[in-house]
Amino acid sequence: MSRPRRRHRPVQVGLPRWVYVPATLGALFVIIPLLAILVSIDWPNFVPLITSESSLAALLLSIRTATASTVICIVLGVPMALAMSRGGFPGRPVLRALVLLPLVLPPVVGGIALLYTFGRQGLIGQYLEVLGLRIAFSTTAVIVAQAFVSLPFLVVSLEGALRSAGSGYEQVAATLGARPTTVLRTVTMPLVLPGLVSGAVLAFARSLGEFGATLTFAGSLQGVTRTLPLEIYLQRETDADAAVALSLLLIVVATAIVIATASRRLAGPL
Amino acid sequence: MSNLRIQARLAARGVDVDLAVDEGRVLAVLGPNGVGKSTLLLLVAGLLRPDCGRICLGDVVLADTDAGTFIAPHRRGVALLSQQALLFPHLTVAANVAYGPRCVGLSRSAARAAADRWLAAVEATDLAERKPAQLSGGQAQRVALARALATEPRLLLLDEPLSALDVTAAPAMRRLLRTMLRARRRTAIIVTHDLLDALAVADDVAVIEDGRVVEHGPAREVLTTPRSDFAARMAGINLVAGRIVRPGTIRTAWGTEICGTGDLEPGTDAVAQCRPSAVSVFTTIPHGSPRNVVPVSIAEMEVHGETVRIRADTQPDGGTGLAADVTATAVADLEMEPGATAYFVVKAQEVQLYPAGAVSG
Numbered sequence: 019m020s021r022p023r024r025r026h027r028p029v030q031v032g033l034p035r036w037v038y039v040p041a042t043l044g045a046l047f048v049i050i051p052l053l054a055i056l057v058s059i060d061w062p063n064f065v066p067l068i069t070s071e072s073s074l075a076a077l078l079l080s081i082r083t084a085t086a087s088t089v090i091c092i093v094l095g096v097p098m099a100l101a102m103s104r105g106g107f108p109g110r111p112v113l114r115a116l117v118l119l120p121l122v123l124p125p126v127v128g129g130i131a132l133l134y135t136f137g138r139q140g141l142i143g144q145y146l147e148v149l150g151l152r153i154a155f156s157t158t159a160v161i162v163a164q165a166f167v168s169l170p171f172l173v174v175s176l177e178g179a180l181r182s183a184g185s186g187y188e189q190v191a192a193t194l195g196a197r198p199t200t201v202l203r204t205v206t207m208p209l210v211l212p213g214l215v216s217g218a219v220l221a222f223a224r225s226l227g228e229f230g231a232t233l234t235f236a237g238s239l240q241g242v243t244r245t246l247p248l249e250i251y252l253q254r255e256t257d258a259d260a261a262v263a264l265s266l267l268l269i270v271v272a273t274a275i276v277i278a279t280a281s282r283r284l285a286g287p288l
Numbered sequence: 289m290s291n292l293r294i295q296a297r298l299a300a301r302g303v304d305v306d307l308a309v310d311e312g313r314v315l316a317v318l319g320p321n322g323v324g325k326s327t328l329l330l331l332v333a334g335l336l337r338p339d340c341g342r343i344c345l346g347d348v349v350l351a352d353t354d355a356g357t358f359i360a361p362h363r364r365g366v367a368l369l370s371q372q373a374l375l376f377p378h379l380t381v382a383a384n385v386a387y388g389p390r391c392v393g394l395s396r397s398a399a400r401a402a403a404d405r406w407l408a409a410v411e412a413t414d415l416a417e418r419k420p421a422q423l424s425g426g427q428a429q430r431v432a433l434a435r436a437l438a439t440e441p442r443l444l445l446l447d448e449p450l451s452a453l454d455v456t457a458a459p460a461m462r463r464l465l466r467t468m469l470r471a472r473r474r475t476a477i478i479v480t481h482d483l484l485d486a487l488a489v490a491d492d493v494a495v496i497e498d499g500r501v502v503e504h505g506p507a508r509e510v511l512t513t514p515r516s517d518f519a520a521r522m523a524g525i526n527l528v529a530g531r532i533v534r535p536g537t538i539r540t541a542w543g544t545e546i547c548g549t550g551d552l553e554p555g556t557d558a559v560a561q562c563r564p565s566a567v568s569v570f571t572t573i574p575h576g577s578p579r580n581v582v583p584v585s586i587a588e589m590e591v592h593g594e595t596v597r598i599r600a601d602t603q604p605d606g607g608t609g610l611a612a613d614v615t616a617t618a619v620a621d622l623e624m625e626p627g628a629t630a631y632f633v634v635k636a637q638e639v640q641l642y643p644a645g646a647v648s649g
Contacts, residue, residue: 186372186374187374187376189333189335189361189368190368190370190374190376191376191387192335192360192361193334193335193362193364193366193367193436194362194367194387194388194391194435194439195362195365195388195391195439196362197360197362197391198360198362200391201362204376208376209376209377209378
């Protein structure tokens, strides 16, 4: 017995008609390059190109590592967003700025920073080396590089959702006798689930497209560290058609993710 | 024996209060906006820490800054009902009400049984399977009350529970609060700026101004013989104390009978209440009318913009003189002046009758 939701169409007073001109230009600026890829595809050889051994290895590696780094982002990023939006510790603004730094940092710089942290001579890497753990130039390094650049996306997205949700519902839950962990599980997280999902999608997409930090910190070894973006860049030097075909593959994967999460958000509880 | 005792200071909000609520009584906290009424509730609920002070509920110390005691909100047994219902939007109505019982460790079915019981108590059984987005404001507030009561709180805090409701939903909610609070002898604090709420549900009234308690006592005493400015303005509403002699009729100690609305048993001590704007004024007894006619002697006249408030002499029992708001032209036409005799006339449906009940007298 739900009431029908009325959609209002208020008159927009802050939208002069000329705005549509640059807005259309901007949309074309995004769409035309994607079309350019479509028209330059070598369709007869498309399937062989994307199913070559190196292409499949790169695609599988990309999906595996991006999934793993997204899981890491959720495990570490959710508590970070909670602490930054609800916590009462001093120096929060400074910490927040530092944590969000990878968002604006060139990925290559991030890769170098990781190398000097987890590399054989690195700050932490030298002790790991003693324990026989070598991270740099391994699949683990790919995941670490991707998580490093993607984490801020999830944190920012979830922190925004937490702030706009406010703490009114949480306070009510507490006065109803819910201990803090129960409040988090039964009230906070269900309310910010859409924010968490979109944050995780952003992190996954960012991980899937990661190039600079991966190349610097993990190198480009087929089947081990050569993800799809690296494969595309490498193929472009020798076989331009293969590069274009793989690019389309990446576009399709990205589009599929966006559509899947958009429909999920529409069907979601909020 | 005092059940709740609050002595707390919170400098940031300019609050410094010392209040007590006896077991099984409802205290209405009145006051202008922004004087710390809601802060008081947050301090008791444990959602704010006092700078210094001590809050006790029964023999449990909820907060004591000297001893460093602070009990977390979820262990206080204090439920809070605020202006907004704040039902959890992702849960059904039944799951919302079952939330508290689940938190204290009841099984799913036991919690659901409790939820059904409380939904029945607030006459919202048919809403059980709905989501909060499908409820009207009044329905949501009913469910929120059921949810708060389902935790079996030792103390219920209500922060302007009616102010977000529209005029059609508020009376029903007010009646419900009355049954759930006063009839069940609950200990509660209700923050309000509406005199009707205070009269309907409260045994005692405290008036807060500038973060301090300026008046505290039985509801009728504070409202009929106000000492603070705010209570006096509140008392702008006409109150007449007496006893119900027939259904819908109250008789004062000095024999005046007033008809009004309100389902009260004959013999009940009661208060009749009406707004000054509902009172019209005549210089001669109007004839052929079923309305209440009260002869009065005019004590003073004050101009408030377009209207003139005519205040009658203090009532024989010491209650504030009745007031009538009339237009300036009417005053000129009637040639009224202080000391003159006039007849205050008010329709029975403009008069509400409330039991004085546990209120003194």
